[in-house]
Amino acid sequence: MTTPNTARARVRAAGRTFTKIDPARAPWSPVVFASVAVAQGVAHVVSTVIMVLLVLTSFVQDISTIIERKLPAFYRMFPQPPDRPAPSPRLNRPHIVLPASDPLPPPTKSAPPPPSFLKRIAGRLASGASINAEDEEDLDLDPRCPKIPNPTVRWYIEAAGYECETRVATTRDGFVLQLDRIVVPSAPNGAAPQAKNSKTPVVLLHGLFQSAGVFVTCGSQSLAFHLADRGYDVWLANNRMCNDAHIRKHAFFKKSDVRLWDWSLEDLARYDVPAIIDAVNRWCGSDRVAFVGHSQGNAQMFLALQLDPSLNDKLAAFVALAPAVYTGPLLNVFPVNLLIGLDDWNHRFIFGTGQMLPIMHVVEAIVPASVMTTLSYHMFHFLFDWSDRNWQAHTKVHTFQFTPRPESSKNIHHWARIGRRGKVCTFSDTSTESRFDVSCVKCPLAMWYGTRDTIVDAPRLIRECREDVRVQLVAAEEIVGYEHMDCLWASDARELVAQRVADVFDGLEL
Numbered sequence: 001m002t003t004p005n006t007a008r009a010r011v012r013a014a015g016r017t018f019t020k021i022d023p024a025r026a027p028w029s030p031v032v033f034a035s036v037a038v039a040q041g042v043a044h045v046v047s048t049v050i051m052v053l054l055v056l057t058s059f060v061q062d063i064s065t066i067i068e069r070k071l072p073a074f075y076r077m078f079p080q081p082p083d084r085p086a087p088s089p090r091l092n093r094p095h096i097v098l099p100a101s102d103p104l105p106p107p108t109k110s111a112p113p114p115p116s117f118l119k120r121i122a123g124r125l126a127s128g129a130s131i132n133a134e135d136e137e138d139l140d141l142d143p144r145c146p147k148i149p150n151p152t153v154r155w156y157i158e159a160a161g162y163e164c165e166t167r168v169a170t171t172r173d174g175f176v177l178q179l180d181r182i183v184v185p186s187a188p189n190g191a192a193p194q195a196k197n198s199k200t201p202v203v204l205l206h207g208l209f210q211s212a213g214v215f216v217t218c219g220s221q222s223l224a225f226h227l228a229d230r231g232y233d234v235w236l237a238n239n240r241m242c243n244d245a246h247i248r249k250h251a252f253f254k255k256s257d258v259r260l261w262d263w264s265l266e267d268l269a270r271y272d273v274p275a276i277i278d279a280v281n282r283w284c285g286s287d288r289v290a291f292v293g294h295s296q297g298n299a300q301m302f303l304a305l306q307l308d309p310s311l312n313d314k315l316a317a318f319v320a321l322a323p324a325v326y327t328g329p330l331l332n333v334f335p336v337n338l339l340i341g342l343d344d345w346n347h348r349f350i351f352g353t354g355q356m357l358p359i360m361h362v363v364e365a366i367v368p369a370s371v372m373t374t375l376s377y378h379m380f381h382f383l384f385d386w387s388d389r390n391w392q393a394h395t396k397v398h399t400f401q402f403t404p405r406p407e408s409s410k411n412i413h414h415w416a417r418i419g420r421r422g423k424v425c426t427f428s429d430t431s432t433e434s435r436f437d438v439s440c441v442k443c444p445l446a447m448w449y450g451t452r453d454t455i456v457d458a459p460r461l462i463r464e465c466r467e468d469v470r471v472q473l474v475a476a477e478e479i480v481g482y483e484h485m486d487c488l489w490a491s492d493a494r495e496l497v498a499q500r501v502a503d504v505f506d507g508l509e510l
């Protein structure tokens with residue numbers, strides 16, 4: 001029989017260790033439900049206050065010219081982003097898979113940091129220009145980019161002239177994953193175009209705090225559309241809890257069940273990746289798929305291959321954009337270093353054991369898209385030090401339709417542990433090994449990253465892959481001036497990334 005004391009002890013233990021609670025072995029009493037609800041309520045209040053303070057701090061930094069001049073002592077209270085490393089020489093490909101007539105583009109000079117949001121407004125007011133005049137000349141240049149933002153992937157696929165096929169896959173632990181397929185429509189009079197999804201299936205997987213829409217919100221520059229135009233059968237995959245609002249999230253858990261959020265990167269690698277790969281292979285009748293992951297999307301594939309090397313047999317190629325195996329210097333700088341330094345109890349107290357910062361999605365539902373774009377951009381710019389200097393201005397409101405997306409508190413805590421270790425590892429890993437075993441990747445591997453990306457340490461990963469003769473590193477390229485999100489959202493990402501990825505796939509005869 002469950003007593004109040006044992007119930008409270010179970011809740012404290014579950015929160016402290018982030019372990020799964022088996023409802024069959026440990027039935028929950030009303031006391032347990034009440035305790036969890038109160039703890040989650042306190043955590044939401046605390047985390048919301050912290051998030052508001054961080055957003056205000058980011059805006060304080062935005063008016064730096066005034067504060068530096070009038071209140072220098074106050075300005076120095078808020079640490080600035082770390083100095084970025086100088087761009088290193090462009091890496092040569094270890095294996096030639098691209099045509100010899102297709103040279104690398106010349107290195108571009110790194111642009112100076114863009115003026116902050118408030119500085120841009122002040123500058124326009126001083127010059128008499130319209131506040132909404134930013135890059136007006138490119139608003140109507142891309143017919144594939146809709147003018148009205150929408151939080152569904154189907155909206156952007158169909159607006160670009162394709163058809164969308166939505167399916168769901170179920171993981172072994174019961175989570176329902178949404179996958180959207182880009183279907184190239186038939187040409188007039190029923191004639192099929194040359195690029196009619198005739199090549200190997202390609203799975204695209206998003207990063208942390210995002211969903212599959214990040215691959216289709218840049219119009220003609222979008223990686224997903226370019227691969228579809230080149231004839232590849234493109235599938236946009238979502239991790240658990242990132243489905244559209246009308247699609248069920250779990251096979252049997254209710255929306256209010258806290259167990260919906262009892263997962264971390266290890267669960268994404270152990271359950272979501274195999275479910276996605278197996279489902280696409282089954283639906284397409286193929287034996288292998290090509291996998292493209294951005295940031296966390298490739299981190300969970302690296303971890304999945306370490307946990308289950310047999311997945312290599314189901315992969316025709318693995319492309320990592322902004323590869324997130326080793327952490328970069330940004331994670332040692334305020335405020336991210338404070339998050340990484342939290343122990344289990346403090347993390348549970350501040351963020352709870354359920355959804356991470358649910359207030360973000362409450363605000364998203366009640367404020368206009370332009371306001372949410374501004375708030376989200378400033379928050380992520382302050383935390384992760386990536387900016388819009390390389391983006392097309394008119395796509396920004398669309399990209400933030402899929403950023404932020406729901407994440408579990410446990411997953412963020414797992415990333416905090418990874419930040420302390422400096423490399424991707426399982427949630428409970430206690431080993432002292434500082435290197436990730438790259439030999440677990442036995443399929444062809446290609447990587448792209450930017451020289452201004454301080455979140456990940458891609459050069460170290462590439463160096464170790466080159467040193468290990470068991471790794472088939474077919475392409476490794478850094479892009480001068482690119483930041484963490486620029487492989488997907490930069491104005492020239494089609495030429496510097498999407499075309500290169502498709503060329504690698506063509507070179508491998510996928």
